[in-house]
Amino acid sequence: MTRKNNSTSWRKADNIASRPWTGSVREYDLVKELTIGVVVVGFLVLGVSAIFGSPDEPSVSLKGWAIAAPADFVATAAKELGSTSDTAGYGPPYNATPDAAQKIGPIDLQSLSGVRIRVDTANDFVIAPLETLPSPPAAVADWTAATDQQRSDWTAAYSDALAAAPDNAPASVAAGDYGPVPALTGALLDMARNGNLDGVLEGGGNFYNMDYTRSLLFLGDGTYFPDLAASQHLTGDQWGVMNETGDTPGQSWLWLFSLLYQVEPFKSSPNADALVVVTMLVLTALLTALPFIPGLRSLPRQLPVHRLIWRDYYRNR
Template sequence: MSWRTGDNIASRPWRGRVRDYDLFKELTIGVVVVGLLVLGLSAIFSSPDDPGVTLKSWAAAAPADFVATATAELGGSSGTAGYGPPYNSTPDASQHLGFFNPQELSGVRLAIDTANDFVINPLKTQSTQLPAVAVWTAATADQQAKWAANYSAALAAAPDGDPAQVAKGSYGPVPELAGALLGMARSGNLDGVLQNSGQPYNLNYTPTILFLGDGSYFPSLAAAAHLTGDQWGVMNETGNTPGQSWLWLFSLFYQIEPFKSSPNADILVVSTMLVLSLLLTLLPFIPGLRSLPRKIPIHRLIWKDYYGQR
């Protein structure tokens, strides 16, 4: 007999054992006892609630890294500058699955010019205009790139990347621009400028996150907290937002081949998860798979008292 036309189990009278049920006792255990247990265990095993990382905290903790990143933004050599859509039109930067390239299809929707958006325009908002800004904007693109490349190389060669110990060279206004941006970040003004969308309530932290991600300070914090993605499964999480514990299956694929070494790992993992999610959604409609619960009657073990009375 088909499971659709069979007799309704829920309508059958219960013929098993009957016992009294104390609702008040159940409520007390469920709310008071469990609540106290949760609070006690949370106090002992809770995750750290670290403060949010800002450009101000970055500039204070790792000024050399901040200056090096600002220089890379000026020279267009940062990760964001070469990311491709939706931030810029860098050739061959996007991931694809065969001929399917959703990143290219979306186009440049959030155009970001790292030199202007992360460095020059923020400096223009200051009450005292920096002469170096005018020198930079008056130069050709080739000259700007040369200045930034020279200063990036000099920073890399300096002890600990310290801007104060950089050898003399042809850097144009780049050292002054990077130093002024560092001072702006230390004061906390840069966070507000990059996140100012003209709206009273701004929830768009994209520019700040991209700028942070281009440096090495932010990734080093992730590595110290074991949040770099090479650990998957249930884990402690900072703050109050969902973390990797519910992304364990996504993260798992990044640890195995062919996903692990593929330059198109993101789109491969997302495509795999879409297929698996579709199979899960259609499970009740797939012949054979939908009949497994009846063929493997684990439910009879769970409700053995009921099925024993039949």
């Protein structure tokens, strides 16, 4: 009998969901609510982004460089031809320049992977792009036919003449034996001003390309690009790794990585990058192994920082 009553009660309770609603009813427009929600939230997002968002600086291009600082562009192109730029002497992974790699003691970490992205600055940044023109300048053939010593003498003489010219302007360079160098750098300047050099260095012969290695290396060898970085507080001594453009804060979690570049012995070491990387690897390993290191793993209990944070909880304990 009890079982039957329980079964009946369960069925009655189960049928509550099927009972008709007897309370008040009002219209509800889901589409209207959705539209208002999207519009309001959209305006809020746009407004907050406009007020607090990061600056949207225009991208730096070889065309912009050639127009804004033609003298620096020509001087850099001459260095690329003479293989005296920073990229030409960087070492792995771009070239096999002796003693260019950073080391940790006797260990040459930079050379472990070898020269994987080979860059010949004279050919890749100047000669090969000029050869893509419908009518390559005759100076290309003169350069190709010259000996390495002749090329070195021409570029050294032209670089010195540029440095001595008023405002370093190519048009003010004194007469001298510069071979085809002035014609090559002038043709490359015109190519960059027309916007063609960006496509050649970035495209690499492919229509779809995301490899900006060569254009960035070329830009970095001049003074125009580094000066832009300095004006935006992005250089190493300005904690650039923690900034976006201007004074906008960036990746705050990289503070320790950036801090090491500001202190000795990292700050003045020619192997700073390698030292910082190895130091961060050691610190990361220590952090990972912290739960297993006697003494260190007890520090949270010995230092009552948690009691200060949750002082309301520990006040009466």
